[in-house]
Amino acid sequence: MKHERKWEETRSDIIPRSHAPASSLSTPTTPEQPNWEILRRDFPVLDQQVHGYPLVYFDNAATSQKPRAVLDALRRYYEHDNANVHRGIHELSNRATAGFEAARQRAAKFINARSADEIIFTRGTTEGINLVAQTWGSKNIKAGDKILLTEMEHHSNIVPWQLLCERTGAKLVYLPVTGDEGHLDLREIDELLTKEVKLFAMTHISNSLGTVNPITELCARARKLGVVTLVDAAQSAGHRPLDVQEIGCDFLAFSGHKICGPTGIGVLHGRLEMLDAMPPYQGGGEMILSVDFHQTTFKKAPHRFEAGTPDISGAIGLHAAMDYLDALGRQNIFHHDQELAAYAYEKLSGIKGIRLFGPKTGRAGVVSFLLSDVHAHDVVTVADQRGVALRGGHHCNQPLMRKLGIESTARASFYFYNTREEVDRFVDVVREVQKFFGA
Ligand SMILES: Cc1ncc(COP(=O)(O)O)c(C=O)c1O
Numbered sequence: 001m002k003h004e005r006k007w008e009e010t011r012s013d014i015i016p017r018s019h020a021p022a023s024s025l026s027t028p029t030t031p032e033q034p035n036w037e038i039l040r041r042d043f044p045v046l047d048q049q050v051h052g053y054p055l056v057y058f059d060n061a062a063t064s065q066k067p068r069a070v071l072d073a074l075r076r077y078y079e080h081d082n083a084n085v086h087r088g089i090h091e092l093s094n095r096a097t098a099g100f101e102a103a104r105q106r107a108a109k110f111i112n113a114r115s116a117d118e119i120i121f122t123r124g125t126t127e128g129i130n131l132v133a134q135t136w137g138s139k140n141i142k143a144g145d146k147i148l149l150t151e152m153e154h155h156s157n158i159v160p161w162q163l164l165c166e167r168t169g170a171k172l173v174y175l176p177v178t179g180d181e182g183h184l185d186l187r188e189i190d191e192l193l194t195k196e197v198k199l200f201a202m203t204h205i206s207n208s209l210g211t212v213n214p215i216t217e218l219c220a221r222a223r224k225l226g227v228v229t230l231v232d233a234a235q236s237a238g239h240r241p242l243d244v245q246e247i248g249c250d251f252l253a254f255s256g257h258k259i260c261g262p263t264g265i266g267v268l269h270g271r272l273e274m275l276d277a278m279p280p281y282q283g284g285g286e287m288i289l290s291v292d293f294h295q296t297t298f299k300k301a302p303h304r305f306e307a308g309t310p311d312i313s314g315a316i317g318l319h320a321a322m323d324y325l326d327a328l329g330r331q332n333i334f335h336h337d338q339e340l341a342a343y344a345y346e347k348l349s350g351i352k353g354i355r356l357f358g359p360k361t362g363r364a365g366v367v368s369f370l371l372s373d374v375h376a377h378d379v380v381t382v383a384d385q386r387g388v389a390l391r392g393g394h395h396c397n398q399p400l401m402r403k404l405g406i407e408s409t410a411r412a413s414f415y416f417y418n419t420r421e422e423v424d425r426f427v428d429v430v431r432e433v434q435k436f437f438g439a
Contacts, residue, residue, distance in 0.1 A: 034328045036336060040417045042067040042324075053387025056422040061207045061235060061366055061413035062391055063257045066321070070260055073320035077313050085312055086286060086303075096312055103315035104302070107267050110322045111233075111252065112243040118275065120268040120302040121310050125234040126156040128253030128268030129201070131305060132230055133160035135278040136251075140228075141198055143169030148192055148200040148227075150184055151177040151403055152209060155396040157201055157232045173197070180404060182209030182358045193221055199228045205235035208395040208409060209358035210341060210366035212236075219248045228274070234258055237267075238325055239364060239415075240334035250274050256314060261321035265314030268305075275301035282307040333416045337365030340414040340423055347427045351434055357409055365414035368395075370406065371430070374437045379410040382436070383429045390426070 040046055043065045048055050057065060077099065083092035085100045101116070108116040122128045137160075141147070147161050151174045158172075165172055175192055176185040193200060200222045204215050219229045230251040233242060238259025244252050251274070256265040270278075280287055280298050284307035289297040298304045325333065344367045348354055353372040371379060376392035383390045392410045394401045401407060412426055 032329070032332075034332055034336075034416070036416055037419065039328070040419075042069065043417055044068065044071070046417060050387040050389070051385050056388040056418075056425055058412040058414060058418065058422070058426060059389045059391050060415040060418075061258070061395075061411065063263070064238065064260050064415055065417065066260055066262070066317075067324050069324045070262065070317045070320045074262065074313050074317045077316045082313075084309055099316045099319075100310065100312050103319035106319045106322050107269075110242070110326070111237070111267075111269055112245050113269050114245065115272060117300070117302055118244075118269050118272050120270065120275070120305045121315055122253070122266040122268050123264055123311070124255035124257065124266035125154075125232060125253045126160075126255075128251075128266055129157055129230065129232065130160045131268055131281045132251050132253075132270070133164045135281050135305070136228070136274065137161075137164040137199070138167070139277075139279055141165075141168045141170045144196075145170040145198045146173050146194075146196045147171070148173050148175060148197045150175040150202050150213070152182065152184070152206040152211060152397065152400050153201070153203055154207055154232065154234065155398065156234075157203060157230075158399065161199075161201065170198070174399075175202075177209075177400060177403065180355070180357050181360065182206060182211045184211070184213055186214075189218075189221065193225065193227065195225050195227075197222075197225070197227050199230065201230040201232065203232040203235070205239070205364045205366075206358070206397075207235050207366065207413075208368050208397045208400065208411060210363035210368070211359055212362060212364050215249070216247050223248060235364065235366070238321075238333070239330065239337055241330045244269050256318040256321065259318075259321055260324055261318035262311075262314045265311045265318050267318075270301070272301065275305070278305075280307070281305045284308045286310070328416060334364075336416050337414050338363070340418055340420065341365045341367055343420055344412060344414075344423045344427065347423065348430065351427075351431060353434060354430075357404070366411060367413075368409040368411045369430075370409055371434050371437070374433060376408040376410040378437065379430065379433050382433045383410075383426070386425070386429045386432075388422075388426050388429050 045065050081095040083096040085097040104116045104119045107119045178185050205212050215231050222229045229249045231249045233252050233254040237254035250271050252269045254267055257263040287304050287307045341363050355370045357368040380390045380392035390410055390412050393408045
């Protein structure tokens with residue numbers, strides 16, 4: 001107890017220093033009126049030329065860029081506070097522990113979890129989903145059970161469930177996608193979401209289509225049948241407000257690196273009742289109460305699921321990222337993303353021979369397309385030569401691509417530091433490719 005009180009005492013002087021809140025933004029922006037153009041200056045990496053052109057970074061669905069507030073938090077941590085957590089009684093260890101646990105509190109607030117005990121730090125969305133599949137899944141899934149996914153899932157929300165099905169004899173079923181417009185075909189839901197389904201895992205926002213799924217409604221339907229739900233929030237957490245209590249999901253996972261935070265850190269949220277009933281994930285230090293030669297007792301959630309030295313600086317950087325985003329207002333970010341995506345979609349629609357994927361309206365900041373007879377990689381290569389960073393490929397959505405009868409798409413994905421002028425440059429490049437290949 002004495003030890004714990006020490007963390008609290010340390011917290012007040014360490015946290016403001018280690019996690020400068022978004023007041024360190026370069027302009028006095030408010031959640032009501034962020035100045036997107038000026039905010040760009042918070043991102044040093046954006047201020048560069050690529051192949052002789054000013055960089056246009058449109059690969060935000062893969063990973064976002066990092067503002068100075070996050071870079072500074074990481075540097076401050078390593079320059080002043082670096083030590084291992086939960087173990088030492090010395091000052092630096094106490095500071096590191098306070099910073100790490102403060103990040104957990106911040107993550108709980110970020111998604112309105114009921115308590116910081118519902119927040120497990122992971123390496124990212126993929127590890128969060130694997131953790132649920134391996135612990136909750138191994139305990140609760142048996143032969144004959146069904147796991148419901150959607151056809152637009154990222155491989156990270158397919159493969160862990162396939163592995164679980166192989167181990168247990170359970171079966172995967174998929175809620176279909178309508179086609180190029182990329183909506184979930186909810187006409188099929190009554191037939192597919194039945195009592196035999198033990199888990200319904202769904203993406204909030206599709207990383208290749210930009211579809212925003214009605215997860216609150218889907219979770220409510222599942223809950224009525226006693227079906228456990230998991231939301232893949234990799235593409236939504238940093239782009240729109242998230243409230244796990246309102247969504248009503250049992251689990252939700254996201255990655256720090258897609259929301260302006262560092263790579264190597266992510267969050268798995270689980271309802272405490274679920275986490276308390278789950279066996280450990282990995283074994284090792286930090287997650288034990290006591291170890292004997294033949295037997296171990298474990299800590300409660302969340303520490304039971306965090307074996308070994310965690311990514312302390314990652315959590316501290318993530319804390320700064322969450323402060324930064326909330327100072328801008330995630331609702332504002334979402335509107336900005338949507339406006340850019342709608343603008344890009346409209347301009348691209350005018351190009352001869354283009355095939356656009358995803359909803360015509362209401363899409364998130366992702367636009368995927370193909371030019372007839374031009375490979376997506378060729379589009380991306382030419383764009384790169386003009387300083388425009390796109391992504392081409394299956395975007396870890398191979399089953400969806402096969403369903404749509406394609407191998408890949410070219411994808412532009414936006415964030416709040418992108419501008420309409422950048423969209424103009426990108427569309428000019430696509431026109432140039434179309435002319436060059438005579439598509
Ligand atoms: C929808 C979705 N889910 C899961 C992931 C996996 O995220 P990570 O690689 O950070 O674990 C991604 C990454 O692109 C994604 O877009």
